Amino acid sequence: MSCLCHVATAIACRELGCSGFTSNSTSLGLLSSRLGHASCYVTAPVAMAQGLFCEEADDLSALLVSEREELVSRVLRIRHVGGATKTTSPLSVVLPFRVRYRCGHRDIMVKVIDEDRRASYVHPIATEGAYGGERGSFAEVRVYMLGLFAVVLCLRKEHFTVPTKGLSHRLSVDTRICLDYPPCCFPAPVVVQAMVQPMEGALLSALRSHCDAAQAVLSSSPLLYLSHPSPQPLCRPLTLTLPCPPGPDKRRPEEEAGSGQLASATPIGAMTLYNARVPSASVKLPASLSTEPLVLLGWREGQWMVLDDVAVRNAQNGLASFELVEHVERLIVFRLIPSARPSLLTSLMGDVEESSATTAVSLVLLQKQGEPQQAVVVAVLTRDLDGDLGRLCAEGYSNPSDPPPTVALREGEQLQLSFSGNITSTGHNSSATRRITFHKQRENRAFLTLCEVDEFGNYSSPHYRGTVIFHRVPKGRPTGCGNAHCDMVDRAALPPVCKLPVTLPKVCLAARRHTSLSSCDFPHCPVWGSLHTSAELLSDDILLWLAEELVEEDAASLLPRLGLRRGAVQRARQLSPDRLPDRLLHLLVLWRRSLPAIADKVHMLARHLSKCGRTDLSRELLLRRGGNREAQEKQATARGTL
Secondary structure, three states, rough: OOEEEEEEEEEEEOOOOOOOEOOOOOEEEEEOOOOOOOOOEEEEEEEHHEEEEEEOOHHHHHHOOOOOOOEEEOOOOEEEOOOOEEEEEEEEEEEEEOOOOOOOOOOEEEEEEEOOOOOHHHHHOOEEEEEEEEEEEEEEEEEEEEEEEEEEEEEEOOOEEOOOOOEEOOOOOOHHHHHHHHEOOOOEEEEEEEEEEEEEHHHHHHOOOOOHHHHEEEEOOOEEEOOOOOOOOOOOEEEEEEEOOOHHHHHHHHHHHHHHHHHHOOOOOOEEEOOOOOOOOOOOHHHHHHHOOEEEEEEEEOOOOOOOOOEEEEEEEEEEEEEEEEOOOOOEEEOOOOOHHHHHHHHHHHHHHHHHHHEEEEEEEEEEEEEEEEEEEEEHHHHHHHHHHHHHHHOEEEOOOOOOEEEEEOOOEEEEEEEEEEEEEEEOOOOEEEEEEOOOOOOOOEEEEEOOOOOOOOOOEEEEEEEEEEEEEOOOOOOOOEEEEEEEEEEEHHOEEEEEEEEOOOOOOOOOOOOOOOOOEEEEEEEEHOOOOOOOOOOOOHHHHHHOOOOOOHHHHHHHOOOOOHHHHHHHHHHHOHHHHHHHHHHHHHHHHHHHHOOOOOOOOOHHHHHOOOOOHHHHHHHHHHHHHHHHHHHHHHHHHH
């Protein structure tokens, strides 16, 4: 059939397994019980649609995004059951996405990676629409291939052709950026590609706190990427104009007012160093502005260099203009204080590029209220910390007791989690390496089920205590190989980024019915569930009798001889502050459990009692042991007779 049928599918989660498209009529669909809504819509020929599969591939998001890209959707893998990777007829794929931070300098693209790991960028036909009864942001593309699909934000690439008669071109990202090619600049028409990387408003402020070279910088222009694919040299100088606003102390009052009005109307994350509205052309450049030197840096021969041979001129309205006589891949202009040394800027550029590519992220561990074993680790933008914590509290999680640590992360960078102390994580993938992949525009969460390692650990504390350690995973490095030894080697090779403390409240173990000891006798005993049966020679009956016979002076002399730690004694005192027999029973059980099974516990305890001056209790203990042994022999004889 030549007709096309619409395929609406949702992600088949990895835990649930993958399912194919099932035909109901002309509408084919698959729903995920976890998501409850469609996450992909495909229009395909009937013959192709019958064998299409869609599955979640968010685990590969770190490998999908590259430099200067931001992921704004889930990662989906669309494949055919027959192994086909291309189609003769186009497939219409619609992916929902959500942009949390609007950026005028970025374009929405659909990134497709085929089976040969070749990446393609496709401009969506539409970015808004109504699908599945919902209206929102949907990226629709038509492709002839299958593979991994995701919606990303890329720096806007602007292409234009420079004819031989010259061209004066203003970039659509920022119309103040102008490239003026004079006539006969090239002997033949040349296609030029330009990209603009804004510098965030807080970037220089953050650099000044730890970089001496940044103290001399008043302001900066955007970073301009300029590519001339043609090898033709410039026959005549190229004139460029970039916005580089004056220092804050040099602005006129009307400029400050205009900047404040713009800042109040600009969405979060959109304000940059150079996007303040400039006054009208009638405003004259302040005379004092000429004393602030402008320095041009360019990327040459694989490194940043100060272009001393290029004269940068101050223009009106906070603009800087200069002429180039050769190709330069990257350009940026700095406005400095008069006494600054331009040579220091080359070392500063490494910090500028690193800071512009990273984001300040706060790492938070929250536990469910009423269910502290259920926890979530979240990596949120530091500037949005309060809002995200409020939403998590509305979901039933408790607020963190301490301020969360802040780390700098790149888009697609991974953090590997490990545990130390007396708390670990359990669950269906407890043996697998837990990782958080950071994406600026996405929610970054890892759900954990916590449990204690040793139920009798942390004796002096009412809580079990542990630590969650975060390790930074290098880009492109696989982690985890399916066994604990490999994961341990991976963690040892990765330095820790930060650590978060975690606690679990201790609860009394469930009481068990005992043939010779009931819960009514000692309702406050915290180790009731760990008591041994009366079939042992040093049974619970004997320990219960001994705990009732001892007094405070006897306990003070006996407990140090048993080798019990001071923390264990303090923990027993906290659990049973008013009943000495309960405390002694708790400690005697702990002592018994610490000994090997083949040890003669009765003789050891009798010897300790004799050294404490209670020879009467020592003799009675040995007699009770003999009676217990006779009872065991009678029970064995009775079982043999039966």
